[in-house]
Amino acid sequence: MNPRLQLTVDRLVILVICIAVWQVCSMEWGVHWFSSPLKMTNRFFEVVWNGDLFYHMDYTIRAAIYGFLVGGIPGALLPFVLRRMPVVSAVLDPYFAGGYGMPKLALAPLFVLWFGIDLEPKVALVAAIVSFLVFFSTMAGVQAVNAQYVNMARVAGANEKDIARHIVWPGAIPYSFAGFRIAAPYSIGAAVVGELISSNRGLGYMIQAGATDFDTTTVFVSLFTLTMIVVIVNVGVARCERWLLRWRPRTGAGASWVPGA
Amino acid sequence: MAAALAAAHGRGRKLGAGRMSAASPTLQVSGLGKRFPPRPGQAEAPWILADLNFSVAHNEFLTMVGPSGAGKTTLLNIICQVDAATSGEVNFLGKTMKAGNGATLKPGWDCQIGYVTQDDNLLPWRSLIDNVTFPLRIQGKLNDQTMERVTQLMKVVNLTGFERYYPHELSGGMRKRASLIRTLAYDPPIILMDEPFGAVDAQTRTTLQMDLLRLWNLGKKTIIFVTHDIGEAISLADRVLVLSRSPAKVVAEHRVNIPRPRDLSNVYKLDGFGDMFETVRKELL
Numbered sequence: 110m111n112p113r114l115q116l117t118v119d120r121l122v123i124l125v126i127c128i129a130v131w132q133v134c135s136m137e138w139g140v141h142w143f144s145s146p147l148k149m150t151n152r153f154f155e156v157v158w159n160g161d162l163f164y165h166m167d168y169t170i171r172a173a174i175y176g177f178l179v180g181g182i183p184g185a186l187l188p189f190v191l192r193r194m195p196v197v198s199a200v201l202d203p204y205f206a207g208g209y210g211m212p213k214l215a216l217a218p219l220f221v222l223w224f225g226i227d228l229e230p231k232v233a234l235v236a237a238i239v240s241f242l243v244f245f246s247t248m249a250g251v252q253a254v255n256a257q258y259v260n261m262a263r264v265a266g267a268n269e270k271d272i273a274r275h276i277v278w279p280g281a282i283p284y285s286f287a288g289f290r291i292a293a294p295y296s297i298g299a300a301v302v303g304e305l306i307s308s309n310r311g312l313g314y315m316i317q318a319g320a321t322d323f324d325t326t327t328v329f330v331s332l333f334t335l336t337m338i339v340v341i342v343n344v345g346v347a348r349c350e351r352w353l354l355r356w357r358p359r360t361g362a363g364a365s366w367v368p369g370a
Numbered sequence: 371m372a373a374a375l376a377a378a379h380g381r382g383r384k385l386g387a388g389r390m391s392a393a394s395p396t397l398q399v400s401g402l403g404k405r406f407p408p409r410p411g412q413a414e415a416p417w418i419l420a421d422l423n424f425s426v427a428h429n430e431f432l433t434m435v436g437p438s439g440a441g442k443t444t445l446l447n448i449i450c451q452v453d454a455a456t457s458g459e460v461n462f463l464g465k466t467m468k469a470g471n472g473a474t475l476k477p478g479w480d481c482q483i484g485y486v487t488q489d490d491n492l493l494p495w496r497s498l499i500d501n502v503t504f505p506l507r508i509q510g511k512l513n514d515q516t517m518e519r520v521t522q523l524m525k526v527v528n529l530t531g532f533e534r535y536y537p538h539e540l541s542g543g544m545r546k547r548a549s550l551i552r553t554l555a556y557d558p559p560i561i562l563m564d565e566p567f568g569a570v571d572a573q574t575r576t577t578l579q580m581d582l583l584r585l586w587n588l589g590k591k592t593i594i595f596v597t598h599d600i601g602e603a604i605s606l607a608d609r610v611l612v613l614s615r616s617p618a619k620v621v622a623e624h625r626v627n628i629p630r631p632r633d634l635s636n637v638y639k640l641d642g643f644g645d646m647f648e649t650v651r652k653e654l655l
Binding site for chain 1: 450477478481483484485487489491493494495504505508509536538556
């Protein structure tokens with residue numbers, strides 16, 4: 110059998126085993142605890158048909174994307190500003206470390222107080238998490254700039270702007286992407302947590318409402334949908350990275366590994 | 371200050387005295403000294419360079435040979451203003467760089483001095499052609515005429531056809547040649563070379579040396595070439611300076627009269643090569 114087909118078959122076998130275990134669990138301990146593969150599939154198509162799923166998905170994805178942009182863009186740009194200000198950078202360093210160390214999910218209730226219960230507190234929560242992840246990884250890239258490249262460019266007549274644009278920026282992109290790669294699934298996760306805490310819409314709300322109603326089928330549908338979203342997002346980020354970093358050898362140090370990509 | 375300048379010039383003449391070329395020096399190094407800031411617990415850092423004097427004539431191929439760790443790279447870094455001198459000065463085309471703290475350095479003297487470093491320093495995210503044209507692009511001088519020149523240089527060093535390759539897809543020798551023509555492409559009057567062929571095998575090295583001499587013949591320019599390889603120093607040069615161990619000083623000067631063009635694959639058989647090799651070897655001990 111050819112290796113590709115073999116791989117697909119092996120993967121399907123694992124899937125069948127998982128579904129079988131799930132079925133056994135739901136038969137042994139009751140459908141109200143574990144739902145069942147068939148019930149979940151039925152419910153999944155039901156909420157797809159009646160539009161409920163997209164109604165909730167739309168909300169969660171919007172919170173994640175807005176938060177990702179609001180947090181990620183400043184997080185990726187700030188290191189370039191700080192590069193030119195070593196004193197400011199040194200002064201602020203412990204505050205960045207503190208901000209990074211603070212468990213951001215614990216801020217969710219505060220954001221609800223400040224921004225209400227609509228999309229804003231979720232965006233704020235996602236942004237708070239994403240900004241630090243992207244900032245620290247980009248900062249590492251900016252600091253790891255090869256001094257020899259900088260000297261080469263200076264001798265060739267480059268000014269500070271040229272160096273930022275042609276040496277520091279392209280050198281830092283792999284590091285920024287390491288941050289994006291971690292931040293992308295976190296942004297979905299943070300949006301869901303925000304919805305768990307207070308919301309009347311979103312996949313997080315679906316989970317919360319389902320669990321409150323003892324409706325485990327709805328919970329499983331939401332979890333399944335979230336998993337699919339995150340997998341697709343990961344593959345998208347990896348594709349984007351591969352295109353932007355096509356100058357790098359595919360394997361070797363620094364090559365990124367993304368599950369599923 | 372004027373007195374110091376005059377003294378520096380005087381020293382330069384003394385060293386230059388007796389040379390057959392009458393051309394005025396293009397670049398002059400006077401009383402150059404360098405030491406780095408002391409390490410913690412160290413009262414005073416040792417001098418890497420101390421009272422170094424020499425000059426280079428227009429279109430001269432000068433090589434400097436010295437043991438590893440003699441401060442050769444430090445010297446070149448100072449000459450092209452990547453690093454500041456602790457004492458002394460460098461004069462070049464009527465301009466002077468004095469010892470200082472580095473705040474006023476102008477790396478490359480406004481693109482007048484090119485520098486081919488030990489590592490090729492090709493930017494990994496730029497294709498070969500984009501690397502070679504990088505200085506031209508930065509200087510805003512990339513036009514049909516300079517592009518023509520780049521194409522010509524690519525052809526001379528056998529890189530035609532690899533324009534769109536990224537550095538990691540090229541061999542070490544190809545990368546060396548690319549870094550060489552990257553500097554030649556914008557045509558600075560002086561080029562400094564820091565053991566540019568240090569990291570390649572012997573055959574590739576000979577090829578690269580011949581490429582270099584061919585390029586130098588195409589458009590003569592002033593070259594200061596630093597190496598620890600005695601054979602390389604003699605076979606390429608118009609004049610060889612022998613440097614001592616750190617702190618580096620010029621301990622001897624030899625004019626190489628082997629006629630050009632030189633066949634570098636057989637340089638060991640050329641007249642006078644063996645004797646000079648032996649003399650330099652002893653001076654380096």
